[in-house]
Amino acid sequence: MKDAGSPRILVVDDEPQIHRFLGPALEAAGYAPQRAMTLAEGLRLAAERAPALVLLDLGLPDGDGKIAIPRLRGFTAAPVVVLSARDAEAEKVAALDAGADDYVEKPFALGELLARIRAALRRSQAAVTQPLDSVVRTGPLEVDFTRRLARVDGGEPLKLTPREWDLLAALVRGGEGRVITQRQLLTAVWGPAHGEDAQYLRVYVGHLRQKLGAAAGLIRTEPGVGYRFGTG
Amino acid sequence: MKDAGSPRILVVDDEPQIHRFLGPALEAAGYAPQRAMTLAEGLRLAAERAPALVLLDLGLPDGDGKIAIPRLRGFTAAPVVVLSARDAEAEKVAALDAGADDYVEKPFALGELLARIRAALRRSQAAVTQPLDSVVRTGPLEVDFTRRLARVDGGEPLKLTPREWDLLAALVRGGEGRVITQRQLLTAVWGPAHGEDAQYLRVYVGHLRQKLGAAAGLIRTEPGVGYRFGTG
DNA sequence: TGCTGTCTTTACGCGTTCTTTATGCGGCCG
DNA sequence: CGGCCGCATAAAGAACGCGTAAAGACAGCA
Numbered sequence: 001m002k003d004a005g006s007p008r009i010l011v012v013d014d015e016p017q018i019h020r021f022l023g024p025a026l027e028a029a030g031y032a033p034q035r036a037m038t039l040a041e042g043l044r045l046a047a048e049r050a051p052a053l054v055l056l057d058l059g060l061p062d063g064d065g066k067i068a069i070p071r072l073r074g075f076t077a078a079p080v081v082v083l084s085a086r087d088a089e090a091e092k093v094a095a096l097d098a099g100a101d102d103y104v105e106k107p108f109a110l111g112e113l114l115a116r117i118r119a120a121l122r123r124s125q126a127a128v129t130q131p132l133d134s135v136v137r138t139g140p141l142e143v144d145f146t147r148r149l150a151r152v153d154g155g156e157p158l159k160l161t162p163r164e165w166d167l168l169a170a171l172v173r174g175g176e177g178r179v180i181t182q183r184q185l186l187t188a189v190w191g192p193a194h195g196e197d198a199q200y201l202r203v204y205v206g207h208l209r210q211k212l213g214a215a216a217g218l219i220r221t222e223p224g225v226g227y228r229f230g231t232g
Numbered sequence: 233m234k235d236a237g238s239p240r241i242l243v244v245d246d247e248p249q250i251h252r253f254l255g256p257a258l259e260a261a262g263y264a265p266q267r268a269m270t271l272a273e274g275l276r277l278a279a280e281r282a283p284a285l286v287l288l289d290l291g292l293p294d295g296d297g298k299i300a301i302p303r304l305r306g307f308t309a310a311p312v313v314v315l316s317a318r319d320a321e322a323e324k325v326a327a328l329d330a331g332a333d334d335y336v337e338k339p340f341a342l343g344e345l346l347a348r349i350r351a352a353l354r355r356s357q358a359a360v361t362q363p364l365d366s367v368v369r370t371g372p373l374e375v376d377f378t379r380r381l382a383r384v385d386g387g388e389p390l391k392l393t394p395r396e397w398d399l400l401a402a403l404v405r406g407g408e409g410r411v412i413t414q415r416q417l418l419t420a421v422w423g424p425a426h427g428e429d430a431q432y433l434r435v436y437v438g439h440l441r442q443k444l445g446a447a448a449g450l451i452r453t454e455p456g457v458g459y460r461f462g463t464g
Numbered sequence: 465t466g467c468t469g470t471c472t473t474t475a476c477g478c479g480t481t482c483t484t485t486a487t488g489c490g491g492c493c494g
Numbered sequence: 495c496g497g498c499c500g501c502a503t504a505a506a507g508a509a510c511g512c513g514t515a516a517a518g519a520c521a522g523c524a
């Protein structure tokens with residue numbers, strides 16, 4: 001995405017107050033705000049103006065904003081930052097699962113919103129230019145993402161089934177020391193539909209630990225939450 | 233958001249005396265007071281001028297100040313400090329539950345009010361930077377939200393159960409010195425259905441204080457209201 | 465058809481965590 | 495002074511989550 005002129009930011013919200021507040025603020029921050037009051041208008045403008053980023057309110061008069069996310073994704077890769085007054089965890093997860101890039105709860109500080117906008121734009125830039133490292137070493141474990149190989153202590157490549165590999169990859173990609181929730185792992189490996197089947201995880205984490213042998217300790221359980229990958 | 237010039241403080245109160253008293257006092261303290269006598273005017277000014285903080289009286293001619301708090305929260309995260317009559321503890325709790333950041337009992341000492349204003353502004357400033365680095369240090373306590381870790385004096389990570397972690401996170405996220413009501417904590421950790429089971433809080437705050445050891449003093453009880461996190 | 469490897473599902477033991485109840489303490493008001 | 499309320503702490507049974515094993519389902523393949 002080119003940075004010619006001011007990046008356009010499409011604001012989809014039905015409250016005039018929000019537009020009064022955000023319009024000048026976005027301009028002052030060097031963006032060109034586009035204004036839409038309904039979902040239909042938002043989708044139309046997103047198609048016509050090709051904004052660099054979309055700020056999307058979830059509570060719109062003509063429908064739940066969540067259903068708009070897949071439709072937006074159909075014709076633009078612009079990051080979607082969801083604005084919502086609902087602080088319900090479930091809403092947040094549903095929006096992110098639907099493809100939103102970030103989520104800002106509606107008592108928002110302007111500074112935080114701008115920081116998240118910058119971060120989202122930075123990511124969308126980086127996604128185009130920066131390939132992920134294809135090989136990651138962590139303690140005795142070496143994971144080669146492009147070859148879909150994993151080995152321990154430089155020995156023979158592990159014989160992993162597809163699901164086992166996906167699970168290991170999801171854990172390693174999360175980064176060392178980072179907790180990855182059960183739902184994140186389940187949606188990454190089995191898809192959003194199986195976000196509740198935690199038993200799958202127990203079974204396959206068990207398989208992985210067995211095959212990892214000396215590196216089994218790299219997968220640590222975070223009870224009630226998920227798993228954490230890494231040493232120490 | 234630019235911090236050019238003095239931070240604006242919106243004072244919403246129907247008593248001219250209060251404005252006569254607070255106006256010069258706030259100016260002398262380096263703020264730019266904005267004056268509103270009614271709820272409607274206060275909301276309008278809050279949207280137009282984007283004040284850094286709102287001082288809100290609860291007893292206004294055109295409606296209970298409490299209902300204004302969610303509306304303010306819809307478009308700004310500027311902290312709201314409530315001015316309340318002394319003997320109305322229920323009012324105080326309701327305002328905090330509605331999203332107020334702090335309360336000052338009327339009649340108030342100017343020094344205390346200014347101190348609470350400084351604290352609230354400090355918190356809102358911190359809120360802009362915190363979500364990005366996600367590590368918060370407060371006295372001897374260090375909390376890493378993305379890693380779900382907490383440690384005291386740089387020692388070993390605390391072994392916290394899910395509920396204990398959720399409770400600590402809710403307290404720390406509130407910011408240093410901020411009061412969080414029992415209901416807010418209960419709904420954050422146990423869900424809205426358990427908004428009344430204050431005994432849970434006593435049990436788990438007890439567990440937390442025990443595990444925090446030297447940092448136990450960071451969780452202070454606010455009798456009849458909730459808990460306050462932070463030093464001093 | 466039978467074999468093989470993978471995935472899904474069920475069952476169960478075990479340790480941890482949560483919930484609930486009981487009890488003591490201190491402040492506040494009549 | 496005595497009773498009441500809210501807070502803090504301890505303890506015990508109930509409930510839950512984790513890990514493991516193992517059986518059935520299903521597809522690929524000879």
